[in-house]
Amino acid sequence: MNINQRPRRNRKSEAMRSMVRENHLEARHLIAPLFVIEGENKREEISSMPGQYRLSIDLLLKECEELVKLGVPCVSLFPALSDDLKDKYATESANPEGLFPRAIRAVKERFPELLVMSDVAMDPYSSDGHDGLVSDSGEILNDETLPILAKMAVTQAQAGSDIIGPSDMMDSRVSYIIEALDKHGLTQTSIMSYTAKYASCFYGPFRDALDSAPKSGDKKTYQMDPANVEEAMREARLDTEEGADILMVKPGLPYLDVVRALKQSSELPIAVYNISGEYAMIKAASEKGWLDGEAAMMEVLLSFRRAGADMILTYFAKEAAQVLSRS
Ligand code: PBG
Numbered sequence: 001m002n003i004n005q006r007p008r009r010n011r012k013s014e015a016m017r018s019m020v021r022e023n024h025l026e027a028r029h030l031i032a033p034l035f036v037i038e039g040e041n042k043r044e045e046i047s048s049m050p051g052q053y054r055l056s057i058d059l060l061l062k063e064c065e066e067l068v069k070l071g072v073p074c075v076s077l078f079p080a081l082s083d084d085l086k087d088k089y090a091t092e093s094a095n096p097e098g099l100f101p102r103a104i105r106a107v108k109e110r111f112p113e114l115l116v117m118s119d120v121a122m123d124p125y126s127s128d129g130h131d132g133l134v135s136d137s138g139e140i141l142n143d144e145t146l147p148i149l150a151k152m153a154v155t156q157a158q159a160g161s162d163i164i165g166p167s168d169m170m171d172s173r174v175s176y177i178i179e180a181l182d183k184h185g186l187t188q189t190s191i192m193s194y195t196a197k198y199a200s201c202f203y204g205p206f207r208d209a210l211d212s213a214p215k216s217g218d219k220k221t222y223q224m225d226p227a228n229v230e231e232a233m234r235e236a237r238l239d240t241e242e243g244a245d246i247l248m249v250k251p252g253l254p255y256l257d258v259v260r261a262l263k264q265s266s267e268l269p270i271a272v273y274n275i276s277g278e279y280a281m282i283k284a285a286s287e288k289g290w291l292d293g294e295a296a297m298m299e300v301l302l303s304f305r306r307a308g309a310d311m312i313l314t315y316f317a318k319e320a321a322q323v324l325s326r327s
Helices: 007-011 014-020 057-070 099-110 141-160 173-183 201-212 230-242 253-267 277-285 293-307 316-324
Strands: 030-037 044-047 055-056 074-079 115-120 161-168 190-197 246-250 270-274 311-314
Touching: 007 014, 014 074, 030 057, 030 099, 030 316, 055 057, 055 311, 057 074, 057 099, 057 316, 074 099, 074 201, 099 115, 099 141, 115 141, 141 161, 141 173, 161 173, 173 190, 173 230, 190 230, 190 253, 201 277, 230 246, 230 253, 246 253, 253 270, 253 293, 277 293, 293 311, 311 316
Parallel strands: 030 055, 030 074, 030 311, 074 115, 115 161, 161 190, 190 246, 246 270, 270 311
Antiparallel strands: 044 055
């Protein structure tokens, strides 16, 4: 036997493995999505997302404090509104005194250094449970939705949001939102566009969290077909031309190839959203004793970095940052 190539030499000890390690996960790569509700001292566990809660603003601040201590640089907030505040036009999304702007202001006042990202789409405020305006015949109206999104974005930015995250998938929304922000002098508000957002079944637990599932139809006329990757490149080109600062791929695990493709072709930083259903799968398997939940979490998060993601939105943010702070 004459073996000259012995790749195992580079794996012979932890010191050697650590010296040749190609990719790294650090707390600074993580963005924590958090759900906020009205009230005080309120903490409602989301049944399909064990360990994740709808938090009243006071408890949201406590959660932010822990994340800041752990070195997580950014939170992405979502409002869980009661049904009586939802209507066809998502009117509540432009209320500067609404729950969401109050939550953004509270976090920014208390933790000015923590980046706050806010989601722009109609679904948390819509009685139809869609991201856009629904016509009488059930069509999702693109151009009529844009002014609603723009108002929502301006309301959030005026409340102090650092990063606007349009998750609605309407055409041209990035440029439309940026124009509206500029008109209000909000030229420093960043845009992390949900560029390649697929019509996925993995959003289920998130829709439980916000009670935001579509009342009729599905989201396939605006979210992307899971079969497509070239189309993601087109969306990326358009978002880039429209002025987005960061491009996002969502979901994460089933779309690692899309993360890689965008990373290789774009000059912009790439984010990936490790979504609710991906979180739920690991939690469920771990609760059943079928997987080592912590190891699975770390392996999955590292896979996003290997695929090329610069940052990761993940419900595991706090847990992963805790693991990283131990090592
Ligand atoms: C909707 C929105 C969704 C998520 C973030 N923003 C769900 C959807 O499109 O129905 C999902 C996030 C997750 O599943 O964790 N604008």
